[in-house]
Amino acid sequence: MATISLNTIEKGIDTTADTVIRNESYFSDLDGLAGDGDFGTSLATGFKVIKKDLPEIDKPDIGAMLLKLSMIVSKHVGGSSGPIWGTGFMKAALPSKGKTDLSLTEFAAMIGNAVDGIMARGGAQLGDKTLLDALIPVSEKLKEHAASGTDDLSAVLRDCAEIADKAVDETRKLVAHRGRASQVGERSADTPDPGIVAIATILADWCKANGVDYAPNAAEVQKASA
Amino acid sequence: MATISLNTIEKGIDTTADTVIRNESYFSDLDGLAGDGDFGTSLATGFKVIKKDLPEIDKPDIGAMLLKLSMIVSKHVGGSSGPIWGTGFMKAALPSKGKTDLSLTEFAAMIGNAVDGIMARGGAQLGDKTLLDALIPVSEKLKEHAASGTDDLSAVLRDCAEIADKAVDETRKLVAHRGRASQVGERSADTPDPGIVAIATILADWCKANGVDYAPNAAEVQKASA
Amino acid sequence: MKKFVNKPEDFVPEFMAGVLAANPDLLEGDLEFQMVKRKDRPVDNKVSIVQGSGSGHEPAHVMAVGPGMLDGACQGPVFAAPPVDACYETIKALATPAGVLVLVNNYQGDRMAWDTAVELAQAEDIKVEQFWINDDVAVKDSLYTVGRRGVAGNFFVMKACGAAAEEGKSLEEVMAIAEKVNNNVRTMGVALTSCIPPAKGTPIFDIADDEMEVGVGIHGEPGRERAKITNADDITKTLFDAVADDLPFNDGDRVALMVNGLGGTPPAELYVLYNKAAKLCEERGLTIARNYVGEYCTSLEMAGASITMLKLDADLEKYLDAPAETATRIF
Amino acid sequence: MKKFVNKPEDFVPEFMAGVLAANPDLLEGDLEFQMVKRKDRPVDNKVSIVQGSGSGHEPAHVMAVGPGMLDGACQGPVFAAPPVDACYETIKALATPAGVLVLVNNYQGDRMAWDTAVELAQAEDIKVEQFWINDDVAVKDSLYTVGRRGVAGNFFVMKACGAAAEEGKSLEEVMAIAEKVNNNVRTMGVALTSCIPPAKGTPIFDIADDEMEVGVGIHGEPGRERAKITNADDITKTLFDAVADDLPFNDGDRVALMVNGLGGTPPAELYVLYNKAAKLCEERGLTIARNYVGEYCTSLEMAGASITMLKLDADLEKYLDAPAETATRIF
C-alpha cells in the first residue's frame, strides 16, 4: 500500500513556503480588496522562518516536526492567520506523533483533525468564505479516496487541487462572515477569498513539484501558482 | 459746616440701585462691545437685592450699613464687579464705622479709602480704562473741595458728575488692560468702558435726585441717565 | 493627527515602556512580547490572573496589573489581538502550580489567539484555563465578535478574580467567581466622536456633528443606532435602561455602578452622567454599594462613555472592597 | 457640541452633585455656594487647606478634597472665578482655631475673589491666609493673569500642604511649605485642540489640523508660540527643557515628575510622553523619586498635556509619600 513519508511531507512544506513567500504581496493585495491587506505579509513572515529553519529542525517523527512548525507559525504569523494556521499544524501533529510514514487513511485523518481544529478555533463553517471552503471538501475527498483503498496518490493530489481551485470561483459571490473581511459586509461579495486562493495555489504547486499534471482554472490561482 | 448724613447716603444708594437696575441691559450691551457682556446683569443682580433690603437692614451707623451692602454685593455680583464693588463698599465702611454724619473731609477720606481698596484689589492704575479712571479724579476733586472748606455740596456733586462724565470720552481711545475686555486687546479701543459709564451715570442721577442741575455730555451717559 | 505619537509602529512599545518606567517597583516586562507582569509574581501557591487584548483601551490591560488585580498582561497592536506567542509567553511567565486563569474579552481575534496559546501551554503541562467575558448588551452579535462583546465589565471580573486569587482560592474557585461576575454584569456605551488609530491616521468611522453612536463597541463597531445627540440625562437613561433591563436588576439589589470614559471625555462630564445614573438607581430601588467614575476601558481618544452595572452578593462585595493596586494611580 | 451636558447653566452644579453622590462617606457640600468639604472637617487642632477657582479643570479643585489634600473647595462657572460669597462661605465652613490656608492659582479673577473673601473673613476674626501659586513657565504675564499663571503644579502645593497640615503643622509652617513647593515647581503645557465651554457652545480658540499651541494656558490662553505639530519626543523635549531650564534643575537633584493630560488625551499617549520625559531626566542626572501620569488639571476636553517637575528635598519627599485620598480614585 502507498504511504506518505516524513520526507514527502517535509518537501511539501518547503514547496508551500516557496508558494507563500513568492506571493507575499499578491496575497496581501487580494486581502486588501475586502480585508485589511495583511494576509500575504503575515503568512510570508512565518514561512520565511520555516524555509530557513526546516532543514535544521529535529525530525524524529512527523508529529514532532509539525508541532515545531506550529510553534513557528504561532510565534511569527499575526492576524487571524496566526491562530488558524498554527492550529492547523498543531492539530495535524497530534495523530502523527511518533510516525514517520502515514497510510492515506492516516493522512486523511490528520488533515481532518487539522480542519476540525481550525473550525473549532475560529468558529467558521462551510460557506463562511474562509479557507475552510477549500479545506473541508479537500478533507472529504481524501477520506473518500482512503476508503476506496486507492494507491494512486497522484490522482488523489490532482483531485484535491481541483476541488480547492473550484472553491475560489464557487465562493466568489459569497459574503465573508469571519475575519476582517467580514467587517465590510456586502462589500466582500465579488472578491475572491485570499485564504482559499492560497490553499488552491499551494495544492497546484504541490502537483507541479510532484510531477502531477494540473492546470488551475481560477484566474487568481493561475496567477499565483509558479 | 455742611455734613453728609446717613440718610443722604442711604438715599444715594437707593438712587444708585435705580440707575443700575434701569440700565441692566444697556450696561451689558456696552460690556458686550469689548468684554463678555455680563456687566449690567451682574451689577443689577446685586442692586436688586439692595433695593429690596435697604429699607429693612439695620443702620446703627454709616459704616455698618455699608458693610452690610458690601456683603450683599459680594454675595450676589459675579465677574470682576463682585470683588471690585464689594471692596469699594467694604473699604468705605471702615472709616465711617460708628458715624451717622460725615464732614466733607471725612466723606472724601471714605471715598479715597474705597478707591485705594479697589486699586489694591484689582491692580489697575489710572489709564487702564476701568471705572478707576472716573473714581480717581472724582476722589481727588472731593479732597480738593474738602481742603477748600466749601459748604456748597451741590457744586461739589456737580463737579464730580462732570469729571466722571468727561472720563467716558477721554478714555474711549484707550486699550483696556484689566478685566475681560483686556482679552481682546486693540479691539477694546474706540469703545467706552462700561464701568466708567456706570459711575458717570450714577453721579448724573445723584445730581437729578438732589436737584442739582447737570446735563451730561457723553452720549452713553445721556442715554443711561434717567 | 492630533495625537502624541512618534513612529506609529512604536506607539504600543513606547507607551508600555512608559508604563514600566513609571512603575519600577511594581512591574517588569518583556517588550519583545508586549508583556507586563508583577515583579513579585508568580508564586507557587497563588493562581495567576492574566489578560491580553488589543491596545488602545488603556488602562485595560497592561495598566491593570498589580496586587489584587492582574498578575500579567500582554497587548496586541492598537485594536488587534496580541499574537499567539505573546499570549503563550505571558501564560508561561505567570505559570504556577496553582494555575493560570486567562480572562479573555469576547472578540474572535482574542479568543483565537488565547485559545491557541492555552492549548500550546497545556500541551507543555502548564495548568491554565480561560474565561470569556461578554458584558456588552448593545448587540447580540456584531462585526469582530462571536456573541456579545467584552467591554468595561472586564474591570469587575479582573477585580473579583484578583481578590479571590489573593485570598488563596483555587483555579476552579476563581473561575467560578469569573463566571458569577460575568453573569451579573452588564454594560452599554455611547460614542460622540470617532478615534484615530495611530497607524491608520484617519478616524475609524464617520459621524456627523450632531450625531452619536448608541451601543458603540470599543473599537468603534456599530451599536444599536445612530441617533441625534440629546442631553446628558436622556443619554444616561438610554444606556442605564438597556443595562438595567437586560439582567434584569431588581428592586432591593445592591449594585456596583461604573461610569467609564472612552478617552476623550473629561472628568466633569462623567460626573454629570453619574449624577443621573445614581438617581435612576434610586428610582429602581437599587442601592449603590460601590461606584467607579473614570477611565477603565477606553477607545483611544474617542469622546463617549459607557455605563456598567454589577449585581452584588456578599461575596462579590467583599472582593470589590479588597485592597488592590495598579499602574494607574493618583498619588 | 460633542459633550454630555443638560442645560449649560446646570453643568457645574450637576457635575458637583455627581461628585458628592459618588463620595457620600468622604464629602459633603453646599451647592448654593458650589462648595465641597470633607465630611469630618474642620477640626480645632488642624489647619484647613482650601482652594477654589473656575470649573473645567477637574479633578482640580473640588475633586481634590480629601484626607491629606484639601479640606474644602469651591468652584466658579466654567473658566471663571468663584463668586466672593462662595469663597467666603468656604473659608467660614472650614474655619478652625488653627487657621485656614487658601491656595489660590494666580489669575486676576481668582485673586480678587479670594482677596475680598479673606478680608471679609478676617474682619470677622477668622484666622485665614492665602498663598498664590504660579508655576507656569510659559509666559511671564498674559491675558487673564497678573504674573505667571498657576497650573498643574498646584497639585504638589495641595499635596504637600495637605500632608503638613495633617501632621499638625501651624498655619505659618504650612504657608512656608506652600512657598517652598511653589519656588521649586515648574510647568509647561501644549494644546493640540481647543475645548468648548458648555455655555459658549463653540471652541475658545481656532487651531489648524497640523498646529499646536506651545505653552498654552488652562483656559486656552495663548502660550509661547503656535507651531506645527511634531512628534511626541520633540514635543516632550520642548516642554521638558522649558521646565528644567527655568529653575534650574541640577545634576543630582531628586525630583517629582508629572505628565498631566488636559482632558482629551488618552492614557496611552501620556505614557508615550512620560517615557521620553524620564529619559530626559536621566540625561540631566535627575532622579525621579515619584511620578504622576494622568489627569490632574484639565481644560475641559482639550487634547494636550503638560509636564510639571518639582525639585525635592527630604521634607517635600516625605510629604509627597504621605497617604492621601480624594474623590478621584480607581477602586
Ligand SMILES: Nc1ncnc2c1ncn2[C@@H]1O[C@H](COP(=O)(O)OP(=O)(O)O)[C@@H](O)[C@H]1O
Ligand atoms: N474564523 C476563521 N476561520 C477560518 N479561516 C479564517 C477565519 N477568519 C479568517 N480566515 C481566513 O483568513 C484569511 C485572512 O487572514 P488574515 O488576513 O491573516 O486575517 P485577518 O482577517 O485577521 O486580517 C481569510 O481570507 C480567510 O480565508
Ligand SMILES: Nc1ncnc2c1ncn2[C@@H]1O[C@H](COP(=O)(O)OP(=O)(O)O)[C@@H](O)[C@H]1O
Ligand atoms: N482690575 C480692575 N480694577 C478696577 N476695575 C475693573 C477691573 N477690571 C474690570 N474693571 C471694571 O469692571 C468693568 C467690567 O465688569 P464685569 O463685566 O463685571 O467684569 P469682567 O471683566 O470680569 O466681565 C469694566 O468695565 C471695568 O470698568
Ligand SMILES: [Mg+2]
Ligand atoms: Mg487580513
Ligand SMILES: [Mg+2]
Ligand atoms: Mg489582520
Ligand SMILES: [Mg+2]
Ligand atoms: Mg464683563
Ligand SMILES: [Mg+2]
Ligand atoms: Mg465676566
